[in-house]
Amino acid sequence: MTRAGPRVGLFVTCLVDLYRPTVGFAAVKLMEDAGCTVEVPAAQTCCGQPAFNSGDTADAKAVARGVIDAFDGYDYVVAPSGSCAGMIHEHYPALFADEPETALRAQHLAKRTHELVSFLVDILKVERVAAVFPGTVTYHDSCSGLRELQVKAQPRRLLGSVDGLTLTELPSAEICCGFGGTFCVKYPEISDKMVTDKAQDVVATGAGTLLAGDLGCLLNMAGKLSRLGADTKVRHVAEVLAGLADGPAIGEPAKD
Amino acid sequence: MQSTSRSFKANAHRALNDAVLQRALGNIKTGFQEKRRRVVEALPEFEALRDSGRDIKNHTLAHLDFYLERFEEKVIANGGTVHWCRTPAEARETILAICRRREARTVTKGKSMVAEEIGLNAFLEANAIEPVETDLGEYIIQIRNEPPSHIIAPAIHVTREQIAEDFRRHHTELDPARRLEEPGDFTDEARAQLRDRYFQADVGITGANFLIAETGSTVIVTNEGNGDMTQLLGKCHVVIASLEKVVPTLDDAATILRLLARSATGQEMSVYTTFSTGPRRPDDLDGPEEFHVVLLDNGRSAMLGTQFQDMLRCIRCAACMNHCPVYAAVGGHAYGWVYPGPMGAVLTPSLIGVEEAGHLPNASTFCGRCESVCPMRIPLPKMMRHYRTREFERGLAPPMAKGGLAVWAFLATRPTLYRFVTGMAARVLGALGRRTGRFKSLPLAGGWTGVRDMPAPEGRSFHALWAERRGGR
Ligand code: SF4
Numbered sequence: 001m002t003r004a005g006p007r008v009g010l011f012v013t014c015l016v017d018l019y020r021p022t023v024g025f026a027a028v029k030l031m032e033d034a035g036c037t038v039e040v041p042a043a044q045t046c047c048g049q050p051a052f053n054s055g056d057t058a059d060a061k062a063v064a065r066g067v068i069d070a071f072d073g074y075d076y077v078v079a080p081s082g083s084c085a086g087m088i089h090e091h092y093p094a095l096f097a098d099e100p101e102t103a104l105r106a107q108h109l110a111k112r113t114h115e116l117v118s119f120l121v122d123i124l125k126v127e128r129v130a131a132v133f134p135g136t137v138t139y140h141d142s143c144s145g146l147r148e149l150q151v152k153a154q155p156r157r158l159l160g161s162v163d164g165l166t167l168t169e170l171p172s173a174e175i176c177c178g179f180g181g182t183f184c185v186k187y188p189e190i191s192d193k194m195v196t197d198k199a200q201d202v203v204a205t206g207a208g209t210l211l212a213g214d215l216g217c218l219l220n221m222a223g224k225l226s227r228l229g230a231d232t233k234v235r236h237v238a239e240v241l242a243g244l245a246d247g248p249a250i251g252e253p254a255k256d
Numbered sequence: 257m258q259s260t261s262r263s264f265k266a267n268a269h270r271a272l273n274d275a276v277l278q279r280a281l282g283n284i285k286t287g288f289q290e291k292r293r294r295v296v297e298a299l300p301e302f303e304a305l306r307d308s309g310r311d312i313k314n315h316t317l318a319h320l321d322f323y324l325e326r327f328e329e330k331v332i333a334n335g336g337t338v339h340w341c342r343t344p345a346e347a348r349e350t351i352l353a354i355c356r357r358r359e360a361r362t363v364t365k366g367k368s369m370v371a372e373e374i375g376l377n378a379f380l381e382a383n384a385i386e387p388v389e390t391d392l393g394e395y396i397i398q399i400r401n402e403p404p405s406h407i408i409a410p411a412i413h414v415t416r417e418q419i420a421e422d423f424r425r426h427h428t429e430l431d432p433a434r435r436l437e438e439p440g441d442f443t444d445e446a447r448a449q450l451r452d453r454y455f456q457a458d459v460g461i462t463g464a465n466f467l468i469a470e471t472g473s474t475v476i477v478t479n480e481g482n483g484d485m486t487q488l489l490g491k492c493h494v495v496i497a498s499l500e501k502v503v504p505t506l507d508d509a510a511t512i513l514r515l516l517a518r519s520a521t522g523q524e525m526s527v528y529t530t531f532s533t534g535p536r537r538p539d540d541l542d543g544p545e546e547f548h549v550v551l552l553d554n555g556r557s558a559m560l561g562t563q564f565q566d567m568l569r570c571i572r573c574a575a576c577m578n579h580c581p582v583y584a585a586v587g588g589h590a591y592g593w594v595y596p597g598p599m600g601a602v603l604t605p606s607l608i609g610v611e612e613a614g615h616l617p618n619a620s621t622f623c624g625r626c627e628s629v630c631p632m633r634i635p636l637p638k639m640m641r642h643y644r645t646r647e648f649e650r651g652l653a654p655p656m657a658k659g660g661l662a663v664w665a666f667l668a669t670r671p672t673l674y675r676f677v678t679g680m681a682a683r684v685l686g687a688l689g690r691r692t693g694r695f696k697s698l699p700l701a702g703g704w705t706g707v708r709d710m711p712a713p714e715g716r717s718f719h720a721l722w723a724e725r726r727g728g729r
Contacts, residue, residue, distance in 0.1 A: 053641065055641065
């Protein structure tokens with residue numbers, strides 16, 4: 001089958017791969033519905049952030065080199081995560097500042113790399129999705145997507161087109177949830193304070209479901225909400241937009 | 257000032273469990289964030305101003321020697337003196353020598369973070385000179401015998417009830433039944449206490465927000481007017497400033513002033529912006545007899561030309577800490593030295609060493625909110641990451657973290673093996689967590705499960721499922 005649309009390489013992200021494949025399939029569906037040819041290069045693993053943010057530049061570069069190779073030749077590279085897309089988009093070129101040839105390839109990749117929902121809206125000009133989700137949701141703006149890639153209006157716009165969905169804004173939507181990669185295990189007490197505040201704000205909205213665009217933050221917030229005994233469901237925004245939100249939410253038991 | 261940055265974790269633990277402190281920190285959001293947002297939204301050219309501010313400072317830092325020498329020439333021409341001090345000890349001795357020559361018994365002080373940096377108050381006291389803080393916040397922490405916890409609101413960690421208690425304990429000559437509830441009550445009482453001290457003081461010490469090379473002026477901004485009293489009523493005015501405070505011209509200072517109050521307190525301008533240009537001239541109605549500028553380096557010139565030079569653009573507005581979720585959680589004292597929050601996480605290791613302050617650049621989620629509000633566009637997270645890199649390269653990172661990273665990197669650079677391992681992990685964890693959907697505890701993941709559940713994976717890795725459904729394409 002041939003398509004006229006762009007050829008997109010899906011950067012699955014390590015967390016989606018391991019924890020929540022549904023998000024990957026949701027991303028594929030949303031992009032295919034918008035006319036893209038989506039491929040999943042087999043040689044991908046992680047974007048390298050764990051090393052990069054720990055100051056381990058050598059390992060960050062080694063992992064980044066693999067990503068640059070794996071995603072050579074696609075029209076676009078898209079990740080269902082502002083954090084990983086931000087890593088490639090914002091930080092890969094600087095990471096190879098002392099290797100001009102790789103830096104050039106990194107820049108080329110950076111320019112073609114997007115976070116999923118902003119890719120749908122800003123590049124593919126998707127205005128609405130054909131999905132139904134009865135209920136009230138609230139939305140947390142994950143930091144990297146918000147501040148590195150200006151993802152803010154795009155998810156709200158598409159959520160607005162979902163049948164039956166009402167969005168109640170989270171007052172502290174732009175404040176970090178306390179995940180921060182290794183931060184959450186290096187400074188668990190501070191992280192706990194941040195995610196507790198966040199969970200309380202989420203519960204106070206009265207929304208039945210919390211959505212966000214980054215699985216790291218979602219696991220953190222879902223873990224805290226369930227520890228606090230809250231019954232708020234937690235999902236990646238792509239699941240709702242793709243109409244793949246009928247399985248168990250993050251941290252929910254399997255249904256059978 | 258002695259640092260406790262090494263015990264950041266223990267400091268943070270204490271702060272998180274201090275209910276009174278947590279209540280005090282709750283005011284940051286409405287007190288600072290909302291006010292800044294409103295005033296920034298009302299100024300369409302704010303983003304362009306940020307660019308100008310950054311450019312002015314970058315230009316100045318590129319020619320720092322030139323502008324500092326020009327500043328000194330002008331100060332001398334105005335009848336003042338500039339004292340170049342490399343270290344805190346030199347700065348303290350210089351100030352002590354001036355005080356001794358003036359036979360000073362008390363000195364009044366305007367707010368100065370550089371004075372904190374050199375531990376001036378304790379040093380003066382040890383030399384039988386009484387420092388009197390005149391900024392309300394500084395006055396409060398002076399009677400509480402605490403260091404500041406914030407660079408523009410030094411007593412932000414103290415509640416009104418605590419201030420009332422401190423004032424009653426300290427001002428024993430006043431009616432014990434007096435009302436001490438509103439901020440105005442505290443200001444009035446502190447002012448009354450301070451009035452005579454201004455006149456008694458032999459020397460007035462202030463900081464400086466800017467040093468202006470073109471005119472040899474020093475500039476302070478305050479909301480209480482205490483700085484003006486300090487520098488006008490003392491017979492000798494000593495300005496203590498770090499050397500990156502210099503800007504070329506009055507116009508440059510005016511540009512940055514437009515950014516400063518908006519970013520700091522959400523005001524368009526601070527209530528008082530005071531320019532001091534030399535001692536009193538024969539025809540002046542008032543002013544000090546002597547005018548000294550103590551210029552402190554303390555490691556700053558060593559930051560020039562390094563990855564950390566951008567930090568020297570900082571104008572000490574505190575927007576970064578006012579918007580930092582980590583600062584909001586633990587407050588300023590946890591950081592363990594003079595400068596807290598994101599700017600402190602970069603400046604502290606630069607000034608006192610990454611061995612001492614290594615925690616600070618690590619204790620960040622890199623949420624980037626600091627950089628997004630910094631009027632001088634200082635890339636704070638990027639510089640914190642530079643410190644993490646230095647730490648890692650010098651082998652200072654914790655062995656567990658290093659070991660974990662090594663295993664992860666080994667796998668992440670071998671996609672086939674990686675796929676095998678994650679496929680297995682997804683299956684095993686998915687099967688174990690299938691019934692509950694989450695884990696309350698997991699081996700090796702105590703940092704995570706100590707405070708929150710670990711959601712269970714769905715059970716198969718994406719790549720495994722994709723290979724089945726689409727033949728791996
Ligand atoms: S780093 Fe930026 S935001 Fe923080 S105090 Fe300095 S100028 Fe203000």
